[in-house]
Amino acid sequence: MRAISLLGLLVLTSGLLGHGVSHILLRDAYGIQVSYEDGNPLAFADVEIFRPLETEMEFQTGMTDENGRFMFKPDTSGSWTMKVSDGLGHGKVIEVIVDEVNTTASCEGSLSRLQKIISGLGYILFIFSGWYLITRWRQEKHAHS
Amino acid sequence: MHIPDGFLSTPVTLATSGISAATLTYSFNKINQSIKPEQIPLMGLLASFVFMIQLFSFPIGVGTSIHLTGALLISILLGPVSGFIIMTVSLLALALLFQHGGLFSLGANVLNMAFVGCFVAYGIYRLIPGKRLALVLAGLLSGVASAIFCATELALSGMLDLSSALKTMILIYGSTGLIEGIITLLILDFLLKVKPDLLRVYS
Numbered sequence: 001m002r003a004i005s006l007l008g009l010l011v012l013t014s015g016l017l018g019h020g021v022s023h024i025l026l027r028d029a030y031g032i033q034v035s036y037e038d039g040n041p042l043a044f045a046d047v048e049i050f051r052p053l054e055t056e057m058e059f060q061t062g063m064t065d066e067n068g069r070f071m072f073k074p075d076t077s078g079s080w081t082m083k084v085s086d087g088l089g090h091g092k093v094i095e096v097i098v099d100e101v102n103t104t105a106s107c108e109g110s111l112s113r114l115q116k117i118i119s120g121l122g123y124i125l126f127i128f129s130g131w132y133l134i135t136r137w138r139q140e141k142h143a144h145s
Numbered sequence: 146m147h148i149p150d151g152f153l154s155t156p157v158t159l160a161t162s163g164i165s166a167a168t169l170t171y172s173f174n175k176i177n178q179s180i181k182p183e184q185i186p187l188m189g190l191l192a193s194f195v196f197m198i199q200l201f202s203f204p205i206g207v208g209t210s211i212h213l214t215g216a217l218l219i220s221i222l223l224g225p226v227s228g229f230i231i232m233t234v235s236l237l238a239l240a241l242l243f244q245h246g247g248l249f250s251l252g253a254n255v256l257n258m259a260f261v262g263c264f265v266a267y268g269i270y271r272l273i274p275g276k277r278l279a280l281v282l283a284g285l286l287s288g289v290a291s292a293i294f295c296a297t298e299l300a301l302s303g304m305l306d307l308s309s310a311l312k313t314m315i316l317i318y319g320s321t322g323l324i325e326g327i328i329t330l331l332i333l334d335f336l337l338k339v340k341p342d343l344l345r346v347y348s
Binding site for chain 1 (some may be wrong): 146147148149150151152177180182185186188189192193196197200201202203204210234235237238239241242243244245247295296299304305310313314317
């Protein structure tokens with residue numbers, strides 16, 4: 001995939017060298033920055049972008065920069081899918097909602113890391129305390145009968 | 146290693162979820178026959194430990210970072226059946242709160258980390274004579290096995306090329322497994338000194 005995107009880049013830039021090309025500056029692109037839990041960026045990770053309702057044919061492929069960032073410019077509104085993968089089984093599928101006027105994107109808001117850790121420990125202790133109580137109740141019932 | 150949602154194809158998702166669900170049912174039935182209620186709080190504590198240890202990752206200098214799983218330690222302490230349940234609960238909490246692995250791909254992640262980390266590692270540990278060497282080798286080889294499982298699932302889903310992914314993943318997860326084996330050895334040696342009654346198998 002990296003080889004293909006590098007090749008794509010080469011093909012595109014070789015065109016720039018050969019002909020007179022005009023350009024305009026684009027604004028309002030959509031960007032993501034992906035990082036591991038410890039804060040280190042997913043540098044040079046493969047990125048695939050799919051148009052809304054499209055799952056087979058990529059709209060764009062590429063890779064994140066060394067800071068784990070990637071920008072793209074959607075050409076239609078809807079729910080875009082971005083797949084980021086570091087090739088080692090880590091990665092994320094991100095839904096980017098692009099609205100009509102093409103200015104805002106929604107992101108998953110969230111709890112802080114500490115809140116999540118405390119909630120996780122809560123879940124785990126809840127599951128095992130429940131199991132403990134049920135097992136004890138069962139054994140007491142068994143002993144009575 | 147924590148595969149997110151959307152990376153695995155439907156057949157791979159269904160197959161891995163099926164195997165993991167069957168193993169969980171087996172483990173739960175087996176343990177419910179013999180468990181004493183007093184053992185369950187210890188399992189809860191170890192599940193919290195596994196949850197926390199998986200959140201502490203450290204960079205390894207090639208653009209990615211690794212973390213320990215704790216699966217080997219809990220399998221030696223409580224046996225692979227309890228270990229599998231503990232790992233599954235922790236992986237569920239990690240998926241729900243930290244998106245460390247998706248919910249649909251939970252089956253695959255349970256297979257790669259809980260099944261391999263507990264049953265395969267424990268099997269290797271029991272097969273090899275010499276407890277200390279066996280422990281380190283169990284860490285190393287279960288790391289390699291996890292890498293093979295993970296790479297195969299992703300390759301079957303068309304996400305990556307199997308042979309090149311295997312090389313990188315075996316190198317990274319094998320060395321993680323080796324580190325895990327050595328750290329587990331140090332922890333168990335320490336526990337043997339301060340609380341030997343906790344150790345049923347390791348001695």
